[in-house]
Amino acid sequence: MAARAAFSTTPQPASRTDKLRKLLWRGEAPGPEDPYNPEASQALKEEQRARDLAEAEAKRREELDQQLERDLEESNASVELFRNEAQQAAANTKKQRKPKRPHSRLKTRNKITKAPDAEALKEMTYVRANTIDELEEVELPEGWWDRNDRWGPESQYAGFSARAISEKITDPNVLKLAVRQAVAEVVAVNALGQGEKLKEKWNVTGRAALDKALKLRIGRTENGELLVEDKESVQSDIVSALSAEASGEETGVFADVISAEEAKEIVESLDSEWLQTPLQDPAVKFAVHKRVFQLTGQYVNDAKLLTVGTAGSFVATVVKPPKPTKVAEAIAEQELPQLRNVRVFDRRVTPIDKETMVGRWKVIKEELEKRSLPVTGHEHLPRPVQRGWITGRR
Structure with missing residues (x-):
C-alpha cells in the first residue's frame, strides 16, 4: 500500500496564515490578507487609485499656489517700476524750460500782444462798445502780398545759375x-x-x-x-x-x-x-x-x-545746331520769292488747282458730268453701308 501526502484546498485558518506572512515579510505584509480573493484585490486597487488622485490634486494645488505667489510678486514689481517712472517723468517735466516761440521768417509790423485777462481789465480804463460804430477800427493789411519786405532775405530764392x-x-x-x-x-x-x-x-x-x-x-x-x-x-x-x-x-x-x-x-x-x-x-x-x-x-x-x-x-x-529755316521765315526774308522756279500762293494748292494750271480740269469736269459722277465733294452721296454691317445695325 503506497503512502500519499495529504493535500487539501481548504484555506488555512486566518491566524496561522497571518503568522506565516509576518515571518516571511518580517512585519506587516503588503497587499490583501487573502491574495486569492478577487474582492480584496479590487478594493486594494481602488484604495491605491484614490491615494494617487489625492496626491496629484495636492501637488497641483501646491503648484497653483506657487504660481500665484510668483505672479503677485511680479505684479507688485511692475507697479513699483511704473510708479518710479511716473515720478521721474513728472520731475523731468518740471525741470524742462518753457518752450520758446518757434522761429518764423514772416515779418509782422507790430509785436504780438496778448489780450488782457479779466483782472487786468479792472485796472484799465476799458469802455465796452455797445454798437458796431463804437468799435475801434484796425488798419487792414492791404497789399500785404505785394510788399517786398514781407519776407526776409533768407527767404528769397537764389538759384545756382546766374541766369534763368x-x-x-x-x-x-x-x-x-x-x-x-x-x-x-x-x-x-x-x-x-x-x-x-x-x-x-x-x-x-x-x-x-x-x-x-x-x-x-x-x-x-x-x-x-x-x-x-x-x-x-x-x-x-x-x-x-x-x-x-x-x-x-x-x-x-x-x-x-x-x-x-x-x-x-x-x-x-x-x-x-x-x-x-x-x-x-x-x-x-x-x-x-x-x-x-x-x-x-x-x-x-x-x-x-x-x-x-x-x-x-x-x-x-x-552748343545746339541751328534749326532749319521755315518756309514762312524764308518768305518773310523776301529771298525765296525772287527765285525763278518758285511761286508763292496765298492759300494751299489743291489737285484741282494743279489740273487747272495745265489745262486739264475742263476736260476732266466734262467727263465726270457725262458719267453722272460728282465733280467736287461727296456730300450728296449716301453713306457707306459697310459700317452698319460690321456693327450689326443692318
Whole structure:
C-alpha cells in the first residue's frame, strides 16, 4: 500500500496564515490578507487609485499656489517700476524750460500782444462798445502780398545759375568761351592741390577773370594728366577770384561780359588743342559742368554727361545746331520769292488747282458730268453701308 501526502484546498485558518506572512515579510505584509480573493484585490486597487488622485490634486494645488505667489510678486514689481517712472517723468517735466516761440521768417509790423485777462481789465480804463460804430477800427493789411519786405532775405530764392532757364545763353561762340574758361579754372584749382574747392560755389567773375583764363596754357604729361604751364602766381590769381571772399573784382552775368561778335573773334584766334583736354575724371567733369551751368544756364543731364570725354565733346553737347529755316521765315526774308522756279500762293494748292494750271480740269469736269459722277465733294452721296454691317445695325 503506497503512502500519499495529504493535500487539501481548504484555506488555512486566518491566524496561522497571518503568522506565516509576518515571518516571511518580517512585519506587516503588503497587499490583501487573502491574495486569492478577487474582492480584496479590487478594493486594494481602488484604495491605491484614490491615494494617487489625492496626491496629484495636492501637488497641483501646491503648484497653483506657487504660481500665484510668483505672479503677485511680479505684479507688485511692475507697479513699483511704473510708479518710479511716473515720478521721474513728472520731475523731468518740471525741470524742462518753457518752450520758446518757434522761429518764423514772416515779418509782422507790430509785436504780438496778448489780450488782457479779466483782472487786468479792472485796472484799465476799458469802455465796452455797445454798437458796431463804437468799435475801434484796425488798419487792414492791404497789399500785404505785394510788399517786398514781407519776407526776409533768407527767404528769397537764389538759384545756382546766374541766369534763368528762359534766359540761358545759346550763342555758340559765347558758349565755347564759357567752356574754355571753366576748363582753365578747374585745371588751375587742381594744379594747386585744392581739389576740395571743386565742390564749392564759385563767384560769377567778370571780364578780367575771363582774360586770365583764356591766357592760361593747359598741357598734359606723358601719362595724360593735366598740368598748367604758367607760373603759380597766375594760377593763384585765377583761383583767388573764385572764392566767396573775393570782393575786389567786379562780378556780373557772363553774357554781359562779352558780346557775340567779340566772342566770335576770340574763338577764331584760339587754337583747337584745348578741345582735346580730357575730362575722364568725374570730379573734373562735374566741376566743369557746374561752372558752365553757373555762367551760361546750360544744364547737361546725367545721361549725356556720361558720354562726355573731352572738352570738345562737352562743347558739342551744350552748343545746339541751328534749326532749319521755315518756309514762312524764308518768305518773310523776301529771298525765296525772287527765285525763278518758285511761286508763292496765298492759300494751299489743291489737285484741282494743279489740273487747272495745265489745262486739264475742263476736260476732266466734262467727263465726270457725262458719267453722272460728282465733280467736287461727296456730300450728296449716301453713306457707306459697310459700317452698319460690321456693327450689326443692318
